[in-house]
Amino acid sequence: MIHTGRHFLQIPGPTNVPDRVLRAMDQPVIDHRGPEFAELGLAILSGLREIFQTRGHVIVYPSSGTGACEAALINTLSAVDRVIIFETGQFSDVWHQIGERLGLDVDYVPGNWRRGASAADLEARLSSDTRHAVKAVVVVHNETSTGVTSRIPELRRVMNRLRHPALLIVDAISSLGSIDFRMDEWEVDVTACGSQKGLMVPPGLGFNAISEKALAANKNAKLPRSYWDWQEMLKHNQAGFFPYTPATNLLFGLREALTMMQEEGLANIFRRHVRHGEATRAAVRAWGLEIVCEEPLEYSNSMTAVFTPEGHDADRLRKIILEHFDMSLGAGLGKLAGKAFRIGHLGSFNDLMLAGTLSGVEMGLRLAGIPHKEGGIMAALNSLTPSGTRKPEPASVSR
């Protein structure tokens, strides 16, 4: 089938790459040891700090997000160190697997894939750990397989109240640049991230933002590392360079994306994602379908996972939508395979793209013969522009 117009890439990452970012990458490669590169490197390393809301260092790897997760662990821990990892979904499973393969002593706190990391579970575990055997607590901030956002400040409060010295390691791969995330204020020690979600850059860059405490832990961490070593990176980063060839053209793209984010302003970016999250959930409720996240305080504003009714294959729905409307939706992952689909509403995105996305879902539900109520689109539009209210002037234009 021939498709006209633009493909709708509404998976929760990789996300739509803005034309400005694509054009910024369409340049000759430059010498990564030359003066022009140093300027690029320094601009990016300082711009990233604003997005992570940190004054600490941010490391950039030519890697996917998973590489950044591995880097976070091997730079701070030693073999058989005890680590608490919260089961939130498919991506916490990945952390669990990395931890096991590295030879860490992982305490994988069970979860039902419908809620975020539990502060009560953390309290129970850490308060019995009087000898401080636990060296790190790992949490996926926004669990992309379920659309559940864990409440990081509550977890940090538990750690502080118990005066537990473990590091707090957070996967912010699908929240950074879309859902409020405050590295310094929340006292996160290592944040792992990737380029292809809220940051609007193609896949291929991994990030570690690191606290002073994590940097100190790095000095004593014995897990073997070479390519991922922070010290080597930091040494070269001082002058804007990298110890090995960086992904130069992705960095051109990242520089432009950071400029775009500065123009819009972080607070406005977060507000935009809140609106789109709310409108999406309004549509899902009007259809009479069930949202995977069962705790309203933990609804993700970057993506929404939706159950299809019992006996209706979510992958068949996605296939029909792809064939008829040229739109990609996220598959149910792991134990949600075939049972749920995911709508990405993060990154380079606006009201009409959301309206188009939800229209594609509603028409797909009809074509797939999935029982649902009509009116999801209307509910979303009403959520975006409630009657009787006038949208305030956007506050985003001034720098």
Ligand SMILES: *Cc1c(COP(=O)(O)O)cnc(C)c1O
């Ligand atoms: C996408 C994602 C990952 C994996 O990143 P890759 O770039 O595919 O390696 C890990 N954690 C979360 C929360 C994600 O959304």
